[in-house]
Amino acid sequence: MKSDHVVDAKGLACPMPIVRAKKAINDIESGQVLEIHATDKGSKADIAAWAKSAGHEMLASTEENEVFKFWIKKA
Amino acid sequence: MVKLWTAEQVAKKVMNEERMFILDVRNNDAFEDWKIEGKNITHLNVPYFELLDGINDIKEQLPENEEVLVVCAKEGSSKMVAEMLDEEGYTAYYLQGGMKSWSEHLEKVKVHEDENMKVYQFIRVGKGCLSYMVVSDGEALIVDPSRFIEKYEAAAKEENATITHIVDSHLHADHISGGKMLAEKTGASYYLMKSEGAIYDFLPLEDYQKIEFKNVSLEVLAVKTPGHTPGSVSFFVNQKLLFSGDTIFVSGLGRPDLGNKVREWAKDLYDTVYSKVSEIADDVVVLPGHYGDLDEEKSVHGYVGDLLGNIRKENEKMFHTTKEDFLDQVEKSASSVKPPNFEEIVAINRGHQSVDLEQMVELEIGPNRCAVHHTDE
Structure with missing residues (x-):
């Protein structure tokens, strides 16, 4: 899936994946897509909950070789 | 400097029915599923990702002259939030090792x-x-x-x-x-x-x-x-x-x-x-x-x-x-509610399946559903 910006949060523990993602999403335009890579297991539920609470749209998420990937469209 | 409480310290407080104010910063689903329970505990659940810009929004809900225990899944987020509280003048602690430690104590x-x-x-x-x-x-x-x-x-x-x-x-x-x-x-x-x-x-x-x-x-x-x-x-x-x-x-x-x-x-x-x-x-x-x-x-x-x-x-x-x-x-009184992951846990306890420590932690973590064995009286 095409994205406008990628955050690599692999190897980072909670709360860093969302701290990085939030910073990155502040720097992109509304409607653009942020791609996040993380390995922290907790990030799976937390990134979905964060996107929902902030009003962003989770376009897709995958899990491959213990890496979680998320595509989030900025509100 | 932000301080910590160990699961043991928190357990003592629970056993002694002490008052505690807990700010649980896990996501709402995790909190609803499973939390630290006790007779005189007051909870506030605000996910950490809603507090990244500061704690101003929740100040009204926090007690002013009381210790606040911040809790998350593994520790990291609760430490961050406890530091924010500390900077604002609150007496804040985080739970060492988070709910994982709580589950194991x-x-x-x-x-x-x-x-x-x-x-x-x-x-x-x-x-x-x-x-x-x-x-x-x-x-x-x-x-x-x-x-x-x-x-x-x-x-x-x-x-x-x-x-x-x-x-x-x-x-x-x-x-x-x-x-x-x-x-x-x-x-x-x-x-x-x-x-x-x-x-x-x-x-x-x-x-x-x-x-x-x-x-x-x-x-x-x-x-x-x-x-x-x-x-x-x-x-x-x-x-x-x-x-x-x-x-x-x-x-x-x-x-x-x-x-x-x-x-x-x-x-x-x-x-x-x-x-x-x-x-x-x-x-x-x-x-x-x-x-x-x-x-x-x-x-x-x-x-x-x-x-x-x-x-x-x-x-x-x-x-x-x-x-x-x-x-x-x-x-x-028969219940259809099963403990989380019961099939795998039974397989492990029978010796049909073996898992590493991390998997054991994942399988066991979660709510206390031992109580489902009880008859409703």
Whole structure:
């Protein structure tokens, strides 16, 4: 899936994946897509909950070789 | 500088029914599913990702002159939020190791002491599971050990005792048993009902009416129905204490959930209660394998348990009724709610499956659903 910006949060523990993602999403335009890579297991539920609470749209998420990937469209 | 509380410190506060204000910064689903519970605890649940820009939005909901404990899954986020609170002048602590540590902590309480034996209860406060140690003259017997076997080894060492016997009252579906690991580590004899289907080496409880060591005699109270799961055994110790496993709880009788043989399970329970437990005196202390509500089921002595006489009185209906009525009652209470990940946990406890430590943690973490075994009274 095409994205406008990628955050690599692999190897980072909670709360860093969302701290990085939030910073990155502040720097992109509304409607653009942020791609996040993380390995922290907790990030799976937390990134979905964060996107929902902030009003962003989770376009897709995958899990491959213990890496979680998320595509989030900025509100 | 932001401070921390360990799971042990928090458990002490819960046991002492102290007031606590907990800011739980996990996501709402995780909080709803499972949290630190206690009589005088006030909770506020705001996910950490809603606090990244600061805590201004929640200031009105925070107590001004009270300590605030910040809790998350593993520690990282709670530490961050506690630091933010600290900078704003609050007295904030974070829970070391987060809910993972909370799930793993065992609180040791002395239950009984006489010239023949000393008995300790280990309360897994975060999950509602109970295990026990009986010490007599340098030997120790462990009942229903959790996988934190070093806790029992340390407790035995404190008593200058060697662990020589380990018993599991039933094959657990809600937590991973430490029985096999502890037996391998210590060389102790490990007893389990053969009918529970474990495939490793153990001594089948079916072959024992009594387990004896030093000045202790454990009478094995079981209704031996071959091929029947779940089967829960009770142990009657020196005519004084009853380790009741999943049969009798402080709040009432066990109820069937797993195994889908509700009526058979109910018949076994009836036979246990009416032919075995009925012969046990009122002043015997019942020490169960689980509890549902710590504050309700904790005795004035600080352990989970009650006199059999009191439990009989509170559950008149179940202890003095016709067989038909009893079976109907138990059947009615059957629950379809299963402990999280029970199929994998059962497979591990039977020895069909082995997992690494990280997987054990993942499988066991989560809500206390041990209470689903209880009848609703």
